[in-house]
Amino acid sequence: MSGTSFLDVFRRKKKNSSDFIPTGFLGIFEFDIETIRAATDSFSHVIGLGGFGYVYKGRLQSGEEIAVKRLFGSSTRSKIDFRNEIEILSKLRHKSLIHLLGFCSKQDQxxxxxxxxxxxxxxxxxxxxxxxxxxxxxxxxxxxxQGIARGLRYIHEESQLWVVHRDIKPSNILLDLEFKPKIAGFELARMMQQGESEGESTVIAGTIGFLDPEYMRTGRVSNKSDVYAFGVTILMIISRRRAFSSGDEESLIEHVMRCWNRGDAIYVVHEVMREQERENSISEILRYIHIALLCIDENAETRPTIDKVLHWFSCCSTPLPEPTIGNRFLVEAETNLSFSPSLSPGHSSVMSPTSSRYGD
Structure with a gap:
């Protein structure tokens, strides 16, 4: 591995570059571009594509397998997102979060x-x-x-950084050899001030289908925004359906609410899972659907915290409140946003809010 300490990186960059990389990143290295090219066979093995760039598989000289995300563009926004992910992931360590090994910021790469x-x-x-x-x-x-939930509890409450991820979705949940989840995709994440539960944003950031309706209305983001996206993710896992629909296709939440209101929540469960799982498992799956509906409550104040959700997961005898979600605003918002070129289904992006009253 070709790397140096971040103190040395900072000193060199402060002297030779205006592309500032913050200090204090323990265990994170700066790779030179030649090492990255050699490890990825000149970026030849694509294993993923997101709104921020391609992901390549690689192998270091030590034999360690790596994933390299090569970021698109050179805009100020992309540079901010790049630094943001390095800063946040360098300070977080949890078995349910992806481990950032290092970065490369040379030769316009x-x-x-x-x-x-x-x-x-x-x-x-x-x-x-x-x-x-x-x-x-x-x-x-x-x-x-449950692994995703534990990772969210760590960044929301236990890390003392009070981080809001802002882009929880299945494509940002990676699976290790034993199918244990690790949360990735921290480009849009935001650190709150100590004791701060929410903040205002100058841009609406995230992925259609996972955006908290209150956040879209007001621009106020909080850890409850992650809870909402987590609820959508649970429903996707159980139903194997997309979060966002186009045209006349029924959206995921419309489908779930229709089944729930008719007393047919069993039809939210993917047919393969319905056929293969035992009755006690089906009962637990239906409870998870119920919890997911509480997570996507349009009112952030009545939406549960991730700690409460974990309690419901572990204490199956605990009664659950009735869901109060409506979906009129959500459907209208998704219809309006689907025509925005800067915020497309399935890809993280940012867009300017409809009003300039939002502050940073």
Whole structure:
């Protein structure tokens, strides 16, 4: 591995470059571009694509497998997102978060180097028609959901950084060799001030279908925004349906609410899972659907915290409140946003709010 300490990186960059990389990043290295090119065979093995760039598989000279995200563009926004992810991930350590090994910021190249996740993203098991959906049993799904929740509790409450991820979705949940989840995609994440539960944003950032309706209305972001996206993710895992729909297609939340209101929540569950799981597992799956509906409550104040959600997961005898979600505003908002070129379904992006009253 070719790397240096971040103190040395900072001193050199402060002297030779205006592309400021903050200090204090323990265990994160700066790679030179030649090392990255050699490790990825000149960026030849694409394993992913997101709104921020391509992801390549690589192998260091030590034999360690890595994933390299090569960021698109050279805009001020992309530079901010790049520095933001380095700053946040360098300060976070949890088994349910992706481990950032280092970065490269040379010769107009910006790359992030992560540990390699052999089972790709959760999204690939939900939407890829060529992948065997039988691989994800309910036991595996339950462990994935609980692992995501523990990762969110860590960044929301336990890390003392009070981080809001702002882009929780299946494509940002990576799976290791044992199908344990790791939250990735921290480009849009935001650190709150100590004791601060929410903040205002100058841009609406995230992915259509996962955006908290209150956040879209007001521009105020909080850890409850992550809870909302987490609820949508649970429903995707159970139903194997897309979060966002186009045209006359019924959206995920419309489908779930229709089934729930008719007393047919069992039809939210993907048919393969319905056929393969035992009755006690189906009962637990229905409870998780109920919890997901509480997570996507349009009112952030009555939406549960992630700690409350974990309590509901572990204490199956605890009664759950009735969901109060309506979906009129959500459907209207998604219809309006679907025509915005800067915020497209399935890809993280940012857009200017409709009013300049939002502050930073």
């Amino acid at each position: 910006r790359c992030l180097v992560y540990e390699f996740m052999p089972n790709s993203s959760l999204q690939s098991y939900i939407s890829d028609p060529h992948r065997d959906s039988h691989q994800l049993s309910w036991e595996m799904c339950r462990n994935i959901v």
